[in-house]
Structure formats: C-alpha cells, structure tokens
Amino acid sequence: MMKIKEIKARQLIDCKCRPMIEVDVITEDGYIGRGSAPTGSSVGMYEAFVLRDNNPNEYKGLSVRKAVENINNVIAPALIGKNVIDQEKIDRIMIDLDGTELKTRLGGNAIYSVSIACMHAAAKRKGLELYEYIANGAITSVPVPSFNVINGGKYDNLVQPFNEFLIVPYKAKNIEEAVEMSVLVFQELEKVLTNYLGRKPNIASSYGYAAPSEDPEIILELIQSAIDNCGYKGKIAFALDCASSEMYDKATDTYQLKGKQISAIELVDYVEKLTTKFDFVFIEDLLDENDWKGFIYAIKTIDKALILGDDLIVTNKDKLMYAHQNHAVHGFILKPNQIGTITEALDTFDFAHNNGLLAIPSGRSGGVIGDICMDLAVGLHVPFIKNGAPRSGERIDKLNYLMRVADLSNPCPMSDISSLVKFNN
Template structure:
C-alpha cells in the first residue's frame, strides 16, 4: 500500500504550561492528515533528544521554537515529500540522517519528533482507523491501569521533598471506569486529609498534584494511605514512586538529598527497601542518578517487593536498554517516545524490552498537549500500566477520557490485570 506525503507544515503553539512547542501537520495524496506536537518534561535526563529553543529572551523568555519550526519547513519537509506514509522507518531514518547528531541537536528533537508523530497519525488516518488500532494491528483487548501522580515533590519554601512523584495505582478491579473513579475519589479526599494535617489548604504543585506537605516520604505515604482508607479502598489501591533522583544528586560527593541530609547510594537503596516493606509499591522509578549503573544493579537485587524502573537511566533508547538488561539494572523502563526522538526508535526500545521480559510503562510529560500520542502507545501496545498526572488539568483529564473511550469502543475490552506483576 502506498500513499505519498504531499505536505509537511509546522508552526509554534504552546503546551499546557504555556511554553512554546512545535506542532506539525502531515498531509498525503489520499487526503489523510496527521498532527503531532512534541511535549517537554520537567525532569529531563542528560541523554534525551535535544529540545531546540531560540534563546531570544525578548520572546517567551528564550523558549520560542521558531528555529525548530523553520528546520521542519526548510530542511525536513523537502526531504519527506513523495515518501510513502506507511514507511515510518524510512521517514524517521531520513530525519535522523538529515540531523546527523547523536541527540538530534542540529534540527531539534522537538522538530523531528513532532514530524514523526504527525506521519504516524497520518498513516492511521489513511486507513481510517484509530492510531491505537493501527499500533495493535487490530482490536485491543485491554487498556492499561492508570497510575496517578497525586503528590509532587520539589523545592518548597521551608523544605525540599526530593522524591518527585507519589502515585496511586487503582488495580483491584477489571473496569477502567471504576479505576478512574477510585483515583478521583481518593484525590479529592486527599485534599481534606492534607488540609487537616497542614491546618490550611494544600498548595497546587507545578505538575498539578498537591504540593508535598513534608520532606519525609513516609509521612506523605501515610497521608495518602489515610485518604485511601477513608474512601473504603484499602487493599485495592497500591503506590508507586518516581524519585527523579538525578535532580538532587551531587556528582562531586556522590550523594543524594534525603530528608534534608546527604546520603550515599547504599543508604538511599536501603531506605527505599524499608519503605517498600511498609507500603505496597507496584514500582519505584528513577531511584538513583542516571549514571549510577552499579547502584541500580544493587537496587534490583536488594529491593524484592517492587519493580525497579529506569527513566533517565534508559531514556527510551535501545542501546541503554540493552545495557540495562545485560547488567540486570532494571525490571523495566518508562516509555517516553520524545526522549529518543522518533516513533521508530521508541518502538525498537519497546520491542526489545518486551522480548526480554522487561515491563514498559508509557508516560506523558509535564509539559504536554491534549492529543498526546503516548496514549495511543499505552492502548495500542496493550501494556499493563500507564503513568498519568493528577486528575486535575485538562490534558491530564483527556488522557483518562481517552482510556474510557477506547475501552468502550472495543468489544470485550477490560482493564489489564496486573496482579501477576505485583511483588508485594
């Protein structure tokens, strides 16, 4: 089947945090249209595809992406016109060759990835099917269990909570509608629990969860458990953590910040193990710095009650995943296609992981748009878990509605049963 690309158009838009982003539209001779926009993260690994910004402080404080848009229109578009929309590999390889750098720094990972998404969607549109069915190669049978980032760490006025995301995982149900209702109910109850603890309303954090009320992760988790218990969901909702430890790692002393003190990799691993013995974690992500390979190997050995996932360590890149597998450094990885910069490369990482028994957890980024292609990955690949944000802002709510719509549109579809994966 052949359907040629006839147009590749780009413009600057803004993401959910009002930061400029590249949006691309790809059109084919059959009339198919695909649209794509690359998201950006708050916690960004040093090995991720480069986000090209203008650096002109007079507009959007230097964050504009007109150079990336220009690269799409003047360099990428002429090279792709006439190519077969169904040959995603050739499209992506052409852009990779045009760029010629390891991390897509010349043309911009945001430019290349936006085109890659748009082409992928145009291919599905040419076949008049949802992109997730195009990925699945037919009807889906499951939708993933969504994981909700309800309390956010970070640097606050009086303290720093070094663990980045505290998540709830509503998994003891076979209904996506019920799983979402459980999470929303707990999130709303958590407002009351935190208000009583703080004697004031909790702040909204930059990722739209509640701002952490304490620098002690154990305190945060107990408050989350209290909200779960008060909602009557005891034993039906588990936890997950995204530590994003590279953000608070000091390379000179090789130490991490934890509860206001500097600790070694060994101590952080031991602390995570202690937490995992008190609380039921489905996974712990980014426990250590992105270059602490020895530490990750030790974490996998010494924390048996949860899955250890890489994010900044693996950056959705095949070569990094191959190393992680060979060194037994992770049980799985966070699948963020924009980290590596093309659909084809992200698929390579996923298929390698699936073949080796490593779990893949698709995740959006903090700076996204409503139509995030990661949701098509989540549903089309029929993975067990998917990371979402807090059920508060529009693009995050849309992800939940996406799951419910896909489930309703697919006969005999159900929520993925993750019980064989949990280790507690």
C-alpha cells in the same frame, strides 16, 4: 504508495504555556496527520535535544521558531513525495539529515513532531484509529492507570527529594472504577492534607498537591489515610518516581534525603524499608541517571517492587540492552520524544517485549491533548501506565481516552497486573 504532499509546522503552546511545535503532514490524497512534541520538567541529560531559540524577547527564550524553520525548510523538502506509511524510512531520513547523537542540529522536538504526524496520517489513510493502527489487530485490554497525587521538589520551606508520589488502583474491577477510585482519593487527599497543614494544600507545578513534608514516610501515611477514608484499603497501591538525578550531588556522590546527604546504598536501603511498610507497584529513577552500580544494587536489594528506569534509559535501545545485560532494571518508562522518533521508540519497546522487560508509557509534564503515549499504551497492550494528577484538561483527556477505548472495544477489560505485583510475594 501514499505520498506526502506537504508538511507545515507552527509554534503553539503546551499545557504549561511553554512554546511547542505542531506539525501537519498532508498526503496527496488529502489525509492530514497532526503531531506535537510534549516536553518534560525533569529532563534527562541523554534525551533528544529540545531546540529552543534562547531569544529573551519571546517567551523568555523558550520559543521554538528555529525548530519550526528546520521542519519547513529542511525536513519537509526531504520528505515530500515519500510514502507516509514507510515510518522507518521517514524516520531514518530525518535522523540522517540531523546527523547528531541527540538530534541537536534540527531539534529532537522538530523530528519527533514530524514522526508522529506521519504516523497519524498513515492511520487515517487506512481508516483506523491510531491505537488500532499500532495494534494491528483487536484491542483486548486497557492498561491500569497510575496517578501522580503529591509532587516533591524544592519549595520555600522544605525539600522533598522524591518527585512524584503515585497511587495505582490495581484491584479496580474495570477502568471506569479505577478512574472513579482515584478521583475520589485525590479529592479526599485535599481534606487530609488540609487537616495536617492547618490550611489548604498548595498545587504543585505538575498539578498534584505540593509535598507537605520532607519525610517521604509521612507523605505516604497521609495518602494511605485518604485511601482508607474512601474505603479502598487493599485495592490501591503506591508507586514512586524519585527522579533522583535532580537531588544528586556529583561532587560528593550523595543524595539528599530528609535534610541530609546520604550514599546510594543508604538511599536504596531506605526505600527498601518503605516497601516493607507500604505496597509499591514500582519505583522509578531511584538513583541518578549515571548510577548503574546503584541500580544493580537496588535490583538485588528491593524484592517487593519493580525497579524502572526513566532518565537512566531515555527510551534508548542501547541503554536498555546494557541495563538488561547488567540486571539493572525490571523495565523502563516509554517516552518516545526522549529518543526522538517513533521507529526508535518502537525498537526499544520490541527489545523490552522480547526480553521480559516492562515498557510503561508516560506523558510529560508539559503535556498536550491527544498525546500519542495513550495510543501506544493501548495499541501495544501494556499492563499499566503513568498518568498525571486527575486535574487539568490534557490529563483528564487521557482518562477519558481510556474509558472511551474500553467502551468502543466490545467493551474490553482493564489489565490484570496481579502477576506483576511483587509485594504479595
């Protein structure tokens, strides 16, 4: 037994200066586990609820004092004396305390912060790094990173419907080269975009460059130019996070693309043509989070890229089971705060692993230093992950983390994803 002695929560801020929760779980023998819940900018309607105060006098309503109070006054008394190593029991107590499907009573951000703080404390008690604790064995590889370099969205002068344009250095010989290649391409891309725009590109809210065009093909050509200029042609592929729920019009059942409203079939057919011109490792959230028919059509139509669900699945085992039964995705984006506890997130991962589906860890736009998604990525031995742009401290921390783990683990190689790449088929 390693009993919990004390749980303390406080309000801090994330990388976007939005209030977030930080939790300390302290055991009777003095070990401290600390956890924070990141938040996303694109948030699916089925995600665990982020409880905020809606107090206009503090952070324009974004403060999390109520969630902090729920931890200190409701969750902590229920967990004091419990064995911190029994993660499933701890998480079940919190789920039952809340009693709602999306954790709206206590707050998904409250429950999740405590959940990961307990896991950190358990790993420290065993004298292990968290990724070692998760792996329950040796680390044999680190995942291939992918980098969000251009951000879409709604700007003053244009609307780029696809949320993230990513590069994937899948043919790098090791993680150090993968990071270097991507950093150099990101830096070269600024020059390419400056030449295209006649001015320096703006920086988007997720720290990539703001989209210079409404046409996805033009953006991909500009990124390809930066790749080619750096001498990495054939070594770096693309990926897309479309986040199409953001551009879906429910009233007309259409999606925005290049200033027009088009059907799901037209959108899938358009992206399929992109995959014949450019090498894509994966396409994420190609359609709305409720458009199951569209995802099924995409799987049947697009054979040169992996189709992944994020808002569609929200790290929910039941949703992933449904997607698997209906052949709607090749895998999902693993974001444990979407479901609200580590136990539920790992249950979803286990289902994916046992059924030949991919689970791809990702941070959130409102990121934190020491995000547990990196420990999950390494400890679960996933093939590749999603990274943000190579800019901003919490994003650089994730890159340094991968290089550090590779060096400390004998060193270990970067994953070989050649068997997963579909564009060579």
